[in-house]
Amino acid sequence: MILQAAIAGLFFSVWPLLMNRSGLPGMHAAFIFVLIQLLIITPLVISGLDSNMFNRWSVAASIFASIGLLIFTNGLEKISPKEVSNFFVIVLVVQVCVPAIYQVVLTGITPQRALGFAAALIAAILLK
Numbered sequence: 001m002i003l004q005a006a007i008a009g010l011f012f013s014v015w016p017l018l019m020n021r022s023g024l025p026g027m028h029a030a031f032i033f034v035l036i037q038l039l040i041i042t043p044l045v046i047s048g049l050d051s052n053m054f055n056r057w058s059v060a061a062s063i064f065a066s067i068g069l070l071i072f073t074n075g076l077e078k079i080s081p082k083e084v085s086n087f088f089v090i091v092l093v094v095q096v097c098v099p100a101i102y103q104v105v106l107t108g109i110t111p112q113r114a115l116g117f118a119a120a121l122i123a124a125i126l127l128k
Contacts, residue, residue: 019076020084026074086128093124
């Protein structure tokens, strides 16, 4: 599980760096990103398509992901390759904190989690 998460993290970390180098406008970058994903993923799921796939949670998740992708690719369009790491670090720190905040809402804050949030803020500042 940890290896799979690390490999996914590697791939999720590399694509924005490559897309920034493409020079595409934000909406075009988002379109190419989604189109290529569709071409790769469709053959893998075509046999398992059913109406249950389109429930409120999957639709809500897709809407949030689409909005995030458009905002993200629009940001990539506006920054130089030299600045992309700063932009990306902030995005990643927020991505790490959101599920942690969700966990706090479900189970409460602990000193360890509070320290983790402080560390994330410090990391974002120091890595910028």
